[in-house]
Amino acid sequence: MAEEATVPKPEAAEQLNIKVKDADGNEVFFKVKRTTKLSKLKRAYAERMGKPENSVRFIFDGQRIGDDDTADSLDMNDQDEIDAMIEQLGGW
Template sequence: EAKPEPKAGSLEIKIKDQQENETFFKIKKHTKFGKVFDAYCDRQSLARNTVRFLFEGTRVQDNDTPESLDLEDGDMIQAMLEQVGG
C-alpha cells in the first residue's frame, strides 16, 4: 500500500544509527535540525554532545534545514557516536 504523499512543505526523514536502527521524523522544510537532533537524542537517551549527524558524508549543523541541504522526502541522516577520550 502506497504511503500518502507528505503535505507540501513537509517531508519525512530517517536518522539511522551505527547499529542500523532507524528513527523517523516528519518535519517542515524550514525546521532547524537542532530541534530534530534534540528530539532524537531524547528518544534514544543519548547525550546531545556525544552524537554527530551526517548527510551524504557532510556534518549537519544545528542551523541547517531540510531546505538548505536540499533534502527530499525519505532521505537519511546518519547518527555517529563521537569517540571520546583516548
C-alpha cells in the same frame, strides 16, 4: 452587499519524512518542515534514544549537519536518510 476579497492562503510548509539511522542499524523516523532547524531534530533523536544531545552527530551526504542547517539549506528530499554517529573521544 460588499464583495469579499479573496486572500490567497500562504502555502503550508512542505513536510518531509526523514529517517535517522545509527551504526547499530536502529532507525527512527521523523516528519519535519523544510524550514525547521535540524538541531531540533537532533534534540528529539537524542531524547528518544536516551543519549546526551551533545554526543550525537548527524551526517548527511558525507557532510556533518550544523545546528543552523535546515532541510532546505541541505537540499533534502522526502525519504532521505541521516546517519547518526556517537562522538568518541580518546584513543591512540
